[in-house]
Amino acid sequence: MSKKHRWHEDLLALINGTALVALGVLMYQSAHLLTGGTTGIGFLLHYLGGWNMGLLLTLVNLPFYVLAWYKLGPAMTLRTIAAVALLGVWINVFPRWITLGPVQPLFAAILGGLLMGVGMLILFRHRTSLGGINVLVIYLQERYGWRAGQIQMAIDCCIVLLALAEVPWTSVMLSVAGAVMLNLTLALNHRPGRYLGVS
Numbered sequence: 773m774s775k776k777h778r779w780h781e782d783l784l785a786l787i788n789g790t791a792l793v794a795l796g797v798l799m800y801q802s803a804h805l806l807t808g809g810t811t812g813i814g815f816l817l818h819y820l821g822g823w824n825m826g827l828l829l830t831l832v833n834l835p836f837y838v839l840a841w842y843k844l845g846p847a848m849t850l851r852t853i854a855a856v857a858l859l860g861v862w863i864n865v866f867p868r869w870i871t872l873g874p875v876q877p878l879f880a881a882i883l884g885g886l887l888m889g890v891g892m893l894i895l896f897r898h899r900t901s902l903g904g905i906n907v908l909v910i911y912l913q914e915r916y917g918w919r920a921g922q923i924q925m926a927i928d929c930c931i932v933l934l935a936l937a938e939v940p941w942t943s944v945m946l947s948v949a950g951a952v953m954l955n956l957t958l959a960l961n962h963r964p965g966r967y968l969g970v971s
Contacts, residue, residue, distance in 0.1 A: 777898055782851070785898040790855055792891030793902065794862035796884040796954075797825070802872040803880035805947045806935055807888065807954065808928020810836070810904030816935055826860030833903035840907045844899075844914075851900040852907065859902060877946050885950035889957030896920065896958070925955030 777785070800807060806815035814828040833856050840849040892902065901907050905927050913920045928951040936944050 782898050782900070785894050786851065786855055786858060786900060789891045789894035789898075789900070790859040790902075791862055792894070793888045794859055794866055794891075796886075796888035796891065797859075797863055798866055798870075798872060799875055799880045799884035799887070800947075800950070801825070802875040803877040803884075803943075803946075804939075805877065805881055805884070805943055805950060806932060806939065807885070807947060808924070808931040808951050809902070809906065811902065812928065812931045812935070813904075816938065820938060824864070826864045829856055829860050829863070829903075836904045836907050839911070840901070840903070843911045844907065848899050848901070848910075851898070852903050855895055855900050856903045877943065878949070881946040881950035882953050885953030886957060889954040892954070893958055893961050920958055922955070922959055924958060925952060928955060 797807075797811065800815070804819075806812050806819070810832045811829060813832050814825055817823055817828050817832075818825045837849055837853060840852055892906065895901060896906075896910065899910075901910055905924065909920045909924045909927075912918045912923055929948055932944060932947045932951055935947070939947075
């Protein structure tokens, strides 16, 4: 029988999950790649206008908080807001603590996708998301039993392909590979009924 996560377990999951996602994002930035979801939208706006990535993630996610509030509940919405805010902080702070030199793009796509996938997996298992598409994916899984990783993969690949107008096709193809790695991690490790811990 499943047991509820304690508050300190949720807090550690929030810190660890967002930190792993932030490392993946930094690898993608170093290789000039992008990902799907609202993070992918943030990447596009960042590449187009040079705006602060952390701030963009917060702004792009604002409309999705309404869906989260009504469909997933206030508790998850508040955790999601905290996760997006902390991710934005990590993305701005990590470059002060670690400097990434040139990263081979394929390596960045695969390992960065894996890092983001594991980070999101940690958050999902504690009923927390990174907003946007994550909110929709978790809702569809809980409401209809659809596999989170498969839904996310399809949406992410579509978003990445939309970047062809602004990003070289080689970077887009590598970004698709990264999206597949990210969502394969979710599809293999986050199935309905397999992990029953709740908070």
